[in-house]
Amino acid sequence: MSYASPLIAIVLMLIGGLLLFTLLGKNPLEGFKVFFINPVSDLYGVSELFLKATPLMLIAVGLAVGFRANVWNIGAEGQLILGGVAASAVALYFHESEGAHVLILMVIAGGIGGMLWATIPAFLKTRFNTNEILVSLMLVYVAQLLVSWLVHGPMMDPDGFNFPQSRMFEDSALLPLLSDENRLNLAFVFAIGALLAGYIFMYRSFTGFQMQVAGYAKDAARYAGFSAKRMIWIGLLSGGGMAGLAGMSEVAGPMGQLTEHVSNNYGFAAIIVAFVARLNPVGIFFASLLMALLYLGGEQAQQYLALPSSISNVFQGMLLMFLLGSDVFINYRLRWKEATA
Amino acid sequence: MTSAMDADHAPRLELHGITKIYPSVIANEDVSLSVKQGEIHAVLGENGAGKSTLMKMIYGVAKPDAGEMKWEGEVVQVENPAHARSLGIGMVFQHFSLFETLNVVENVALALPGNPDLKQLAGQITEVSNRYGLPVDPQRLVHALSVGERQRVEIIRCLLQNPKLLIMDEPTSVLTPQAVRKLFDTLRQLAEEGCSILYISHKLDEIQELCHVATVLRDGKVTGDCIPSEETPKSMASLMIGKELPVPEHSAPTELGEIRLQLSRLSKTSEDPFGTDLQDINLEVRSGEILGIAGVSGNGQQELLYALSGEEPVSDAGAITICGKPSGRDFPDRRRSSGMGFVPEERLGRGAVPRMSLTENALLTAHRAGMLKYGMIQFDKISAFAGKCIEDFNVKCGGSEHAANSLSGGNLQKFIMGREILLIPKLLVVAQPTWGVDVGAAAFIRQELIDLRDEGTAILVISEELEELFEISDRIAVIANGRLSPVKKLADTNIDEIGVWMSGMWDQPAPVGAVARD
Numbered sequence: 001m002s003y004a005s006p007l008i009a010i011v012l013m014l015i016g017g018l019l020l021f022t023l024l025g026k027n028p029l030e031g032f033k034v035f036f037i038n039p040v041s042d043l044y045g046v047s048e049l050f051l052k053a054t055p056l057m058l059i060a061v062g063l064a065v066g067f068r069a070n071v072w073n074i075g076a077e078g079q080l081i082l083g084g085v086a087a088s089a090v091a092l093y094f095h096e097s098e099g100a101h102v103l104i105l106m107v108i109a110g111g112i113g114g115m116l117w118a119t120i121p122a123f124l125k126t127r128f129n130t131n132e133i134l135v136s137l138m139l140v141y142v143a144q145l146l147v148s149w150l151v152h153g154p155m156m157d158p159d160g161f162n163f164p165q166s167r168m169f170e171d172s173a174l175l176p177l178l179s180d181e182n183r184l185n186l187a188f189v190f191a192i193g194a195l196l197a198g199y200i201f202m203y204r205s206f207t208g209f210q211m212q213v214a215g216y217a218k219d220a221a222r223y224a225g226f227s228a229k230r231m232i233w234i235g236l237l238s239g240g241g242m243a244g245l246a247g248m249s250e251v252a253g254p255m256g257q258l259t260e261h262v263s264n265n266y267g268f269a270a271i272i273v274a275f276v277a278r279l280n281p282v283g284i285f286f287a288s289l290l291m292a293l294l295y296l297g298g299e300q301a302q303q304y305l306a307l308p309s310s311i312s313n314v315f316q317g318m319l320l321m322f323l324l325g326s327d328v329f330i331n332y333r334l335r336w337k338e339a340t341a
Numbered sequence: 342m343t344s345a346m347d348a349d350h351a352p353r354l355e356l357h358g359i360t361k362i363y364p365s366v367i368a369n370e371d372v373s374l375s376v377k378q379g380e381i382h383a384v385l386g387e388n389g390a391g392k393s394t395l396m397k398m399i400y401g402v403a404k405p406d407a408g409e410m411k412w413e414g415e416v417v418q419v420e421n422p423a424h425a426r427s428l429g430i431g432m433v434f435q436h437f438s439l440f441e442t443l444n445v446v447e448n449v450a451l452a453l454p455g456n457p458d459l460k461q462l463a464g465q466i467t468e469v470s471n472r473y474g475l476p477v478d479p480q481r482l483v484h485a486l487s488v489g490e491r492q493r494v495e496i497i498r499c500l501l502q503n504p505k506l507l508i509m510d511e512p513t514s515v516l517t518p519q520a521v522r523k524l525f526d527t528l529r530q531l532a533e534e535g536c537s538i539l540y541i542s543h544k545l546d547e548i549q550e551l552c553h554v555a556t557v558l559r560d561g562k563v564t565g566d567c568i569p570s571e572e573t574p575k576s577m578a579s580l581m582i583g584k585e586l587p588v589p590e591h592s593a594p595t596e597l598g599e600i601r602l603q604l605s606r607l608s609k610t611s612e613d614p615f616g617t618d619l620q621d622i623n624l625e626v627r628s629g630e631i632l633g634i635a636g637v638s639g640n641g642q643q644e645l646l647y648a649l650s651g652e653e654p655v656s657d658a659g660a661i662t663i664c665g666k667p668s669g670r671d672f673p674d675r676r677r678s679s680g681m682g683f684v685p686e687e688r689l690g691r692g693a694v695p696r697m698s699l700t701e702n703a704l705l706t707a708h709r710a711g712m713l714k715y716g717m718i719q720f721d722k723i724s725a726f727a728g729k730c731i732e733d734f735n736v737k738c739g740g741s742e743h744a745a746n747s748l749s750g751g752n753l754q755k756f757i758m759g760r761e762i763l764l765i766p767k768l769l770v771v772a773q774p775t776w777g778v779d780v781g782a783a784a785f786i787r788q789e790l791i792d793l794r795d796e797g798t799a800i801l802v803i804s805e806e807l808e809e810l811f812e813i814s815d816r817i818a819v820i821a822n823g824r825l826s827p828v829k830k831l832a833d834t835n836i837d838e839i840g841v842w843m844s845g846m847w848d849q850p851a852p853v854g855a856v857a858r859d
Contacts, residue, residue: 204717204718205716205717205718206704206708206713206716206717206718207716209701209704209718212697213694213697213705216694216695216696216697217690217691217694217695217696219687219690219691220690220691220692220693220694220705222652222673223650223652223673223683223685223691223692223705224673224674224705224706225651225672225673225674225675225676225677226674227672227674
């Protein structure tokens, strides 16, 4: 039954969307077509879908590792920004050099940048038992201010007419494209690799098993002698590392530079992806595509239906709400007044 | 016995042809029984024989697929437990149905109709608990109560509702012999007052002493009725399991080996405000012996077990020495690496992960036995291990891929015991080895423990069942108020003396009939 609820949630989200279009005075069928069909009506559209889904897959699989052990990293957005910043620093430092080492260092820097940001909630949680949900979430806003300061100051393009953005990256600092026809790049291969690795880790490795035990029954994990601190570290670092990598793939991919808007809320959307996917890497693949479609559909709706850009967020919100709602109704039964018979 | 024989009334409860089918198993098939007013009626059967399912249907937790139930002569369909309670049926569950985050009064209030006044209710609870010898503080939070204390709450909760039929699922397993006497007096008194009692227990001597009539279930079917006072425990056991009951062979330990567990001046302040502090506990367990620790639950057993397992380490490393290694500060992982095995009191959620399969649950502690390669799980090896555990310990389940929470309590206990025993630890610490397990399986588990001892394992058993400790221990001690009594050789003591010690009175002169202390 637990696999039914994502499907129910998707159907309810679609129905909710049709109602919303109607209420806004749009033709619901036209709205549906613009939102869900138009973005993927040609091959280029499909490639854009995969491009948008790439950071979501990377982040969601990293988060799922921790979520399975009830380690709630809500700050992937901030970890993504730090990964993007670290990768950009490498790109700018090497901005006149050629060679593959630039990109390799950027990948490493991106991952480490995200992990370092996740180290803060991990350390505070294991040392002082602080709540990782609050700490990681608050660090998102710190990260946003940090990147804003950087692109207004130390990392601003010296020839950029004071626009708050970095220099455009050289080719050696950009992820190679998979084809000349579209913008899909090497990061998509990373994402697929990450999903595979995540699958093996979760379902085949002993550490993955330990984390699942901790998620299902904390006392059993303690009884068996699994270290709770180790799981907190692994959970937060995997989420942070993958978010950092996603940040790198954005600056070295479609953006090609560091700006204040490194992330498109991917860090938060990936949380929804992980839950819709039931923390399963196969599910994450499909849920990421769905979430990417909501992003693209939102852009189309802005263009052709004159709806505000927040329409994407509305759909994301509906999806999460219906998912949690279905879970509640699958696990509990509603009963009308008779309990105190 | 007299009131039970009044034939003027329709039977209080009648079941005809009750059948309940679950996807993988027929839990009850064509079960009929009849309980008269004021009758204490035993339901006997092994684990998985369908006793609990039958009781759940009477109490409205499950619905029968066929058959009818008559209550005081009228056909009824019990919709839910609230309906059952309104009819006058009360039940004490084997798995407790208490809210852990609420205190005792609040839990009791939830089961009562309307909106009872908590202060007044607390007074009633104290009154009932005094009258029936079931001491419990109404203001304590349930999560801080031991298993035995939780059971008292369940019993009190039922008694407060003045039930016409009281269903008791293994109620005495955690009481002292003295408290059992007191409970029996209560139950007899209730029966005299006209209350019928359905009594499920695997303790045949109790059934013989207490019950007027017994219905025996095997594999979901009624295999016979008997008058317990006309039977012997042995004959009832063979009715129940279909063959003679094996009795564990317990020879004296051959020769004592090295000290595998040593506690020296172990003291620990409980992390729970309502817990019991451990005070200055000293003992040693050697290779090739079984040391039993008796005591009424809530006297420090939980704290001692957490300290022994390493789930709550102590500050003094030297207070606990495992296989020669000071281990007081170690977590369970390192203690297990030293060769310790451990079976906790709670099976679901601690000894096993409810939602995981038996195979995965075997991995929980068996992973040291060559089940991993480069950090990857070797699924073929672990499922072979789980299969062996299921087969050797006769765990009734759909297979090793079934989830732990699909097993009955007794079968899961067999699985967890099997898992720890098959690992052949150097030191095994066991809490309540046969709690809720039927007589046949209990005898088997005890025999396995004795065999393991003979292979040289040092075994520490903490149990609230005195008969069991006397059956398997070589030496015995009592824990009361967080202090440990002197340890005695089994031959030098007897049940009466240990029973008195269980109230903490080993510092006083031995009662008449007890052997002098060393």
